Amino acid sequence: MGAGMMRAGLVRAALAIAVLCGGLGLWGPGLWGQAGVQAGPTAAAGQAAGAALPVIHVENGPNSERAKAQHYVVLVSLDGFRWDYAKRDGARHLLALGKQGVWTPEGMLPSYPSLTFPNHYTIVTGLYPEHHGLVANSFYDAVRGTRYGMTDAATVTDGGWYEGTPLWSLAESQGMRTASFFWVASEAKIAGYRPSFYLKYDDKIDGEARVAQVLQWLKLPEDQRPHFITLYFSEPDHEGHEFGPDASETKAAVLKVDALVGKLKAGLDKTKLPVDLVVVSDHGMVKSEGGWVTLDAFADLTEFETVGSLLYGKSEEDRARVYNQLKKASSQFKVYRRKDVPVELNYSENPREGDPVVIATGPFAIRAHGPPPGKDDHAPTVGMHGFDPRKMPEMKASFFAVGPDIVVGKTVQPFENVNLYPWLAHMLGLNAPKTDGSLDVLAGTLKDGGAEAEPEK
Numbered sequence: 001m002g003a004g005m006m007r008a009g010l011v012r013a014a015l016a017i018a019v020l021c022g023g024l025g026l027w028g029p030g031l032w033g034q035a036g037v038q039a040g041p042t043a044a045a046g047q048a049a050g051a052a053l054p055v056i057h058v059e060n061g062p063n064s065e066r067a068k069a070q071h072y073v074v075l076v077s078l079d080g081f082r083w084d085y086a087k088r089d090g091a092r093h094l095l096a097l098g099k100q101g102v103w104t105p106e107g108m109l110p111s112y113p114s115l116t117f118p119n120h121y122t123i124v125t126g127l128y129p130e131h132h133g134l135v136a137n138s139f140y141d142a143v144r145g146t147r148y149g150m151t152d153a154a155t156v157t158d159g160g161w162y163e164g165t166p167l168w169s170l171a172e173s174q175g176m177r178t179a180s181f182f183w184v185a186s187e188a189k190i191a192g193y194r195p196s197f198y199l200k201y202d203d204k205i206d207g208e209a210r211v212a213q214v215l216q217w218l219k220l221p222e223d224q225r226p227h228f229i230t231l232y233f234s235e236p237d238h239e240g241h242e243f244g245p246d247a248s249e250t251k252a253a254v255l256k257v258d259a260l261v262g263k264l265k266a267g268l269d270k271t272k273l274p275v276d277l278v279v280v281s282d283h284g285m286v287k288s289e290g291g292w293v294t295l296d297a298f299a300d301l302t303e304f305e306t307v308g309s310l311l312y313g314k315s316e317e318d319r320a321r322v323y324n325q326l327k328k329a330s331s332q333f334k335v336y337r338r339k340d341v342p343v344e345l346n347y348s349e350n351p352r353e354g355d356p357v358v359i360a361t362g363p364f365a366i367r368a369h370g371p372p373p374g375k376d377d378h379a380p381t382v383g384m385h386g387f388d389p390r391k392m393p394e395m396k397a398s399f400f401a402v403g404p405d406i407v408v409g410k411t412v413q414p415f416e417n418v419n420l421y422p423w424l425a426h427m428l429g430l431n432a433p434k435t436d437g438s439l440d441v442l443a444g445t446l447k448d449g450g451a452e453a454e455p456e457k
């Protein structure tokens with residue numbers, strides 16, 4: 001652990017983790033089987049030398065000889081980092097990455113809905129939300145008879161909710177070690193694997209400690225050293241919601257995460273390892289307009305299961321009735337029977353999307369119900385996202401990449417984020433399954449043009 005991690009803030013964060021995890025009853029060998037804290041018996045000494053982070057180590061075996069010969073990829077997500085923030089706010093480290101490598105000056109297209117959970121999981125699976133199963137941050141599954149919630153640890157850690165093969169599982173299944181300093185779905189066993197190293201989500205762990213841990217992982221002996229590492233920052237999404245995309249607080253958060261990217265890049269350069277650094281965001285941000293649009297003002301939803309603005313009718317009769325009631329109710333949303341949702345949204349095949357499907361026509365906050373009588377209502381957040389990125393450019397995300405596999409100084413036209421998966425798999429030398437993405441889309445950013453490697457002898 002580096003001296004930089006001795007800071008009091010981190011010690012406080014570590015204490016907070018212990019309290020939080022203890023309080024939720026999540027932190028026990030009973031639940032995690034092979035899991036253990038990386039620092040092991042020297043944890044106390046570790047505290048003295050700098051707080052030990054609660055890294056969970058899963059024994060997936062050493063890197064194969066083939067894996068050892070591959071390059072490294074560090075995939076960073078800056079939550080809610082809108083496509084135009086870097087230039088607007090002079091995020092010099094990110095702009096430098098773009099100059100030394102590639103970037104999208106006009107932004108990257110998130111998948112619909114432009115929300116955190118669906119898009120993070122799309123980035124690591126190459127699947128549209130309706131194909132990987134996370135169709136929203138929270139939703140209902142009629143087969144299970146329960147709901148998935150992004151803040152519900154029991155569902156988040158249950159691999160049964162997730163389809164597809166996340167990149168870390170793909171790599172692990174092909175003999176390559178991986179690590180995740182947070183990413184949606186990284187705490188669940190999916191497609192047979194977990195990352196070799198990961199942590200329970202705790203936003204109190206500060207950014208510097210996250211960067212230091214990623215660099216630490218790259219100092220592990222070659223047979224344990226992860227080749228694919230994810231790193232997540234919840235900023236500037238939080239500030240964008242609370243203060244709006246144009247607020248000084250949001251701009252400060254943009255520069256804060258930019259500085260962390262700069263630290264990471266400098267640290268990666270020092271390792272002398274062949275590391276491709278890829279920095280993306282999940283979606284953008286827009287200033288919301290007006291108050292809540294509450295659907296039960298227009299239609300009787302008493303027989304419906306609802307989550308946010310998602311509507312789950314129990315009978316065809318109910319679904320048709322509510323569709324007809326909502327059809328001409330407001331100019332602030334459109335309603336579709338699920339099978340009729342416009343094809344470019346890729347939002348018509350999964351029952352978790354509900355039926356009928358309500359889609360906002362502008363930056364409007366839509367919900368099925370208000371609070372129960374007697375309970376205080378709260379206004380929508382100042383900033384919002386989740387909207388169709390083709391109709392609302394503020395939803396577009398960011399993309400920067402630099403490294404030994406990436407061409408220098410090229411800009412990329414807006415592309416759909418499902419295409420990151422085959423591209424990342426290619427850089428890691430992995431055989432990728434068929435997904436919704438195509439390697440052709442980003443092949444021009446690769447020094448080898450996306451060509452097949454020499455077949456193994």
Ligand SMILES: [Zn+2]
Pocket residue numbers: 080116237238241385
């Ligand atoms: Zn958000």
